[in-house]
Amino acid sequence: MINIIKNTIKKELELFLYNTFNEKIEVTVEKPKNQKMGDISIPVFSAVKVLRKPLPQVVEIISEEVSKSKYANFFDEINKVSGFINISLNKSEFSKSVVNEVKKTENYGESDFGQGKTIVMDYSSPNIAKPFSVGHLRSTVIGNAIGNILEKLNYKVIRINHLGDFGTQFGKIIYAYLNYGDKKKVEENPIEELMKLYVDFHERAKNDPSIEDKAREIFKDLEQGKPEYVKLWEHFREVSLEEYMKVYHVLGVKFDSYNGEAFYNDKMQAIVEELKEKDLLVKDQGAMIVSLSENLPPALIQKSDGSTLYITRDLAALFYRKNTYNFDEVLYVVGNEQKLHFTQLREVVKRMGYHYYEDIHHINFGLVLQDGKKMATRKGKIVKLMDVLNEATKLSLDYINEKNPSLENKEDIAQKVGVSAIIFNDLKNYRANDIEFNLSDMVNFVGQTGPYLQYTSVRISSIIEENTIDQDNIDYELYTSSASFELIKTIDEYPEVLIKAKEEYSPSILAKYLLTLASYFNTYYAQEKVMVEDIIERNTKLFLISIVRDILDDGMKLLGMQVIKKM
């Protein structure tokens, strides 16, 4: 609502200035820094400059025009403070229109922003035969949250888990397994042992670099379908996926497809052919490359031994997805360190003559650092996500036992709180920032955290309980207290927040918004009593807080958190 008012004022003023002075002046209409300065603010400095008139005169002219706005009935007062024109909204009128908007929208916050367009998302994508680490958490929860937000905005979302189930690493693992692996141990504890073998391989390769070549050879044979290797590979893939499914179940994450890199094994020769046909492929130092612009290193398409590389598979996957889903956008939720790769991918696609290279977006995110350094799998420094989730669950159970020992289903709720805390912790900051792996931060339950949101929602649910709310028996004059009005204004922002989160592909925008909303509610809660005698007043307040609760719950669900009624 307030956005509509702001945009209207902007257009009205720009038109007025053009008609009156024949000048095209960009008018800024913004939210004042301080709420004491009103609800809408218009700095007039730019107009002063263009019109070459004294500031007070310009302020006079513009504020006069503002008072004639189409939405003037929403204005309480228009104040002129130096170079600013500040508008205070009529609280009850504004509240009424916001609340009416909520009432008439079945699923508040939704919009047709996406117009049913298709977005393919590639996220999570763990590497087979490695434990699901905290590093994979980021891609998984960021991708999941963005996908949920997109759906709310009427996009059709295809969620793909592009499993890292192929590549030279399998040559290494198979080499290690066949040469010095303990078959029995692998049987008992597959992921753990395969991981050890992988780490071990790199240790041995330091002393004997020739085994790197042997691994490459094995991979090449695997790629060409040598039955012995394929069988092993299938087994490793299967046991790994089983393990991952447990994690996904706990996180509440689902995918439409688990087609990983191997799925494209038979689709890569066509890419190589096409590149050849289009005269893009060059032989260089035995390898086949596509050279790109000056500042961009060339893309390696085929190794000198004839086997393919990551980018070849991503090209195959891209074209397959375009043909299969005919996407309008494709999002790759992959870490910062692959930025160059996706720049190259786009560039190759562009050079191949496909216009949709513009629709390829790398949704990059920061590294999980340990002691300020990248966590490296090859050295075996890995923190298993399951362990972190269990730790968080345990901690939240301790909290419950301390705060609310008589709570029913304690274990279940502890898991919902703990896991959501981890998810929220990962989403609350801008995704491209690196994060230091810090367990005590991850399971912190005080302040700007997941449990704070859940707690706020639970408090509201606890007030509402069995009360029925009559939406037609509302006294809008009661929404004029500062605590109420802050809630109203924040409620009003929800639909725009979701759109902004989509435009920046950044769940943190929603996360921060929910914290603001929860904080305003908690202030309200401390100031106003809801369950009062007066029926209209009680009903009016119950309705307000129920809207807040619904948004909190909806937002938390979008982020992939669990919504609870008691804690």
Next chain:
RNA sequence: GACUCGGUAGCUCAGCUGGAUAGAGCAACGGCCUUCUAAGCCGUCGGUCGGGGGUUCGAAUCCCUUCCGAGUCGCCA
């Protein structure tokens, strides 16, 4: 060395399409539970917005330069 991203309060971050005294949370300190869940609320303390130039009526925000950190840079993914 080249390219990319970052540097804002002791810590974690927001603000960055230029606008009014730079905002939160954590930590520290002080208040608030006979009244709807204190995982909360209120207050105090805390900042040369890395440094230096420049553009502008106005710069944390734009430009240049410099320092610091991270990532990437042909046969890993």
